[in-house]
Amino acid sequence: MADKATIWGGWEPAVRDDPFPHFAAMGSRCPVHRVRLADGHDAWVVLGHDAARQALNDPRISKDMVAALQDDPDVVAEGLPGPAFSRHMLNVDPPDHTRLRRLVARAFLPTRVAALEPRIQQVADDLLDDLEAEGPDVVVDLVEGFAHPLPFRVICELLGVPEVDRAQLHDWFRTLLRPWTGDPPPDAVAASQGIVGYLGDLVAAKRRSPADDLVSVLVLASDDDRLSDQELLSSLFQLIVAGHDTTTAHIGNAVVALLDHPDQLAALRADLDQMPAAVEELLRYSAPVPHATFRMTTEPVAFGDTEIPEGQQVLVCLGAANRDPAAHPDPDVLDIGRPAQPHLAFGHGIHFCLGAPLARLEGRVALSTLLRRFPDLRLAGARGDLRWARGDGLVLRGLDALPVTLGSPS
Numbered sequence: 172m173a174d175k176a177t178i179w180g181g182w183e184p185a186v187r188d189d190p191f192p193h194f195a196a197m198g199s200r201c202p203v204h205r206v207r208l209a210d211g212h213d214a215w216v217v218l219g220h221d222a223a224r225q226a227l228n229d230p231r232i233s234k235d236m237v238a239a240l241q242d243d244p245d246v247v248a249e250g251l252p253g254p255a256f257s258r259h260m261l262n263v264d265p266p267d268h269t270r271l272r273r274l275v276a277r278a279f280l281p282t283r284v285a286a287l288e289p290r291i292q293q294v295a296d297d298l299l300d301d302l303e304a305e306g307p308d309v310v311v312d313l314v315e316g317f318a319h320p321l322p323f324r325v326i327c328e329l330l331g332v333p334e335v336d337r338a339q340l341h342d343w344f345r346t347l348l349r350p351w352t353g354d355p356p357p358d359a360v361a362a363s364q365g366i367v368g369y370l371g372d373l374v375a376a377k378r379r380s381p382a383d384d385l386v387s388v389l390v391l392a393s394d395d396d397r398l399s400d401q402e403l404l405s406s407l408f409q410l411i412v413a414g415h416d417t418t419t420a421h422i423g424n425a426v427v428a429l430l431d432h433p434d435q436l437a438a439l440r441a442d443l444d445q446m447p448a449a450v451e452e453l454l455r456y457s458a459p460v461p462h463a464t465f466r467m468t469t470e471p472v473a474f475g476d477t478e479i480p481e482g483q484q485v486l487v488c489l490g491a492a493n494r495d496p497a498a499h500p501d502p503d504v505l506d507i508g509r510p511a512q513p514h515l516a517f518g519h520g521i522h523f524c525l526g527a528p529l530a531r532l533e534g535r536v537a538l539s540t541l542l543r544r545f546p547d548l549r550l551a552g553a554r555g556d557l558r559w560a561r562g563d564g565l566v567l568r569g570l571d572a573l574p575v576t577l578g579s580p581s
Contacts, residue, residue, distance in 0.1 A: 177197075177204060177205075177206045177207065178206065178207055178208075178209060179206035179207065179208055179209070179214065179216050179486070180208050180209040180563070180564060180565050181208075181209025181210075181564075182564060184558065187559055187560075187564045188557070188558060188559045190458075190461060190490065190564070190568070191458075191490065191491075191494055191503065194218060194488060194490055194491035194494065195491070195494065195503075197216075197218055197491070198218035198219060198488075198491050198495065201218075201477065202217065202218050202219025202221070202222040202474065202475070202477075203215060203216070203217050203218070203219070203222055203474045203475075203477045203479070204216050204218065206486075208484075208486075212484065213483070213484070214465075214483070214484035214485065214486055215479050215483055215484065215485050215486070216462075216485075216486045216487075216488055217474070217485065217486070217487045217488060217492075218488045218491035218492065218495075219474075219491075219492065219495055219497070220492040220493070220495035220497060220498035220499075220515070221495075221497070221498070222474045222475070222492075223487050223488070223489065223491075223492035223515055223519070224492075224515065224519050224520075225474065226466070226472075226474075226485060226487045227463060227487055227515070227518055227519040227520045227522065228519055228520030228521070229472060230264075230265075231468060231469050231470050231472050232466045232467065232468055232469070232472060232485055233264050233466060233467050233468075233469050234261065234262060234263060234264055234268070234464070234466055234522060235262060235263050235264045235467075251347060251355055251359060251360065251363040252363045252364075252366060252367050252408065253363075255367075255401060255404065255405075256367070256401075256404055256405045256408045256409075257405055258399070258401045258402045258405040259271065259402065259405040259406045259408070259409035260272045260275065260406065260409070260522075260525075261409060261413075261464055261522065262405075262464075265521070268521065268522075269521075270397065271398070271402060271406060272521075272525060274388070274389060274392050274397065274398060274406075275385070275389070275406060275410065275525060276525060277385070277388050278329055278385040278388065279525050279526060279528060279529060281528065284528045284529050284532060285532075287325065287328075287329070287529070287532065288532060288536065290325070290328060291321070291325055291532060291533055291536045291537075292536055292540065294320075294321050294324050294325060295317075295321055295536055295537055295540040295541075296540065298316060298317050298320055298321060299317065299540060299541065299544055299545075301316065302316050302317060302577060303544075303545075303577060303580055307547075307576065307577060307578050307579045307580075308576055308578075309576065310551040310552075310574050310575070310576055311574070311575060311576070311577065312572045312573060312574055312575075313423065313426060313573040313574075313575050314419065314423050314561070314569075314570050314571070314572050314573045315572065317422070317537070317541070318418075318419045318422035318423045318426075318537070318570075318573070319345075319415070319419045320341070321418075321422070321533065321537055322414060322415040322418035322419055322422075322530075322533050323337070323341055323344070323415040323419075324337065325414075325415075325529070325533060326410065326411055326414030326415050327340070327411075328384075329384065329385055329414070329529075330384055330385045330386050330407065330410065330411070331373075331377065331382055331383075331384025331385065331386045331387060332373065332386075336369070336373075339365070339369075340366070340369060340411075342362075343362040343363075343365045343366050343369070344362070344366065344411065344412070344415075346358050346359055346361075346362035347359055347362040347363055347366065348412070348416060348562075350560065350561075350562065350563060366408070367404075370404055370407050370408065371404065373386060373407075374386065374390055374403060374404070374407075377390045378390050378394070385410070386407065389403050389406060389407065390403070410526075413524075413526060414526055414529070416561075416562070416567060416569070417459055417460055417530065417567065418459075418530050418533050418534065419561070419569055420459035420460070420561060420562065420567055420568060420569030420570070421453070421454060421457070421459040421530065421534055422533075422534060422537050422538065423561075423569055423570040423573050424453070424457035424458070424459050424568070424569065424570065425450070425453040425457060425534065425538055426538070426541070426548075426573065426575075427457075427550075427557065427570070427573065428453055428456055428457045428505055429453075429538075429542075430548075430549070430550055431505075431554070432505045435449075435505055435506070435507050436542075438507060438508070439507055439542065440542050440546065443539050443542065443543060445507055445508070446535050446538060446539050447531070447535060448507060448508070448509075448511065449507040449538070450531055450534045450535050450538070451511070451514065451531075452505065452506060452507050452509050453505075453507075453534075453538075454514060454516035454517075454534075455493045455494075455499065455514040455516055456493075456494075456505050457568075458489065458490030458493065458516070458568055459516070459567070459568055459569060460489060460516065460566060460567060460568070461488065461489060461490035461491075461564070461565065461566075461567075461568045462486050462487060462488050462489060462490070462565045462566055463486070463487040463489055463518055463522075463566075464566055465484055465485070465486060466484070466485040466486075466487070467482070467483065467484055467485065468480065468481050468482060468483045468485060469481065469482075486565070489515045489516060489518070490568070492515045493514050493515055493516060498512075499512065499514075517530075543581065544580050544581055545577040545578055545580060545581070546578070546581050547576075547577070547578025547579060548575055548576075548577055548578060549575060549576055549578065550574070550575055551574040551575050551576050552574055557570060557573070558570070558571050558572075559571070
């Protein structure tokens with residue numbers, strides 16, 4: 172067991188940019204450690220693959236942090252927009268989780284996700300057309316110009332956000348999700364207020380004039396008393412955040428991983444039919460979501476010889492579990508031809524990511540289109556200048572920017 176004073180999170184840039192050696196060093200000593208988070212609170216981090224699967228699927232480890240910590244509510248950081256937007260399926264246990272997930276799942280039926288592919292392809296083509304217009308040798312930011320707007324536009328279409336509103340909503344979310352320390356800056360507070368007001372107005376508009384979109388589905392559910400106003404607004408907020416920022420991180424991380432491994436990049440370019448398997452390997456290898464969101468033990472839970480007491484915060488390290496050599500041979504090797512094997516990039520158990528099929532589709536279309544159109548794509552500047560500053564390094568690991576030159580199109 173690690174010493175209680177081991178700090179987890181708030182790492183120096185070198186560890187934040189490449190946390191995997193740190194994960195491996197800790198995991199080699201014990202799959203479960205007691206740590207202290209950067210905010211000063213004690214927690215337990217689960218690193219081993221088998222232990223992670225257990226933790227993610229154990230009903231004694233609750234996702235309802237507010238209920239689990241009702242005697243010490245100050246431990247739960249509400250953040251922005253605050254508790255009014257915190258009652259979504261990622262923050263509750265059954266039976267509420269079951270009810271909320273069943274309602275939202277209507278938007279992610281296989282037929283509905285598959286029907287989005289032509290539109291995702293069009294968005295990818297349009298964004299790359301704009302970047303190509305800058306010129307083959309002009310430095311462009313692949314995060315700002317491609318990896319971020321693509322999933323944001325797609326989730327807006329799925330929800331039914333009018334196109335005229337998307338630019339403003341995009342700016343608000345970009346401001347709100349920018350990392351900060353201490354009290355939130357005024358622009359983040361203003362962005363939060365803008366989002367809260369906008370989503371309330373959007374719900375009212377869909378109630379007056381419903382359409383074939385997820386907001387209308389959830390509005391109908393709320394009118395049938397199956398969804399409270401807090402649950403409705405919380406679910407919309409969570410879907411927008413989870414529906415774009417994690418995929419943004421995945422696309423950016425995947426591009427860097429491929430550029431770091433020119434043999435794998437060449438093999439993939441030579442046969443883009445390998446892309447579905449490559450996406451799975453890139454998710455495992457590059458950890459866009461290095462940790463699952465917080466959980467709390469409601470009674471003691473044993474992991475081998477280590478027992479986590481009741482009332483303890485638990486952080487499951489998906490990035491470490493996906494590089495556990497007991498589950499993935501040669502885990503630090505990127506191998507797009509790796510035999511198919513389940514990974515934990517989307518979690519496990521009842522909280523397995525509902526949007527995983529959409530994220531996989533977006534990753535496949537984005538990467539296939541980029542590699543097909545720009546065979547001479549390369550980094551602009553030194554590899555060591557890249558910074559994984561998007562997100563907190565715990566729940567999200569994404570590039571702040573990815574400067575590249577596209578080269579001549581094929």
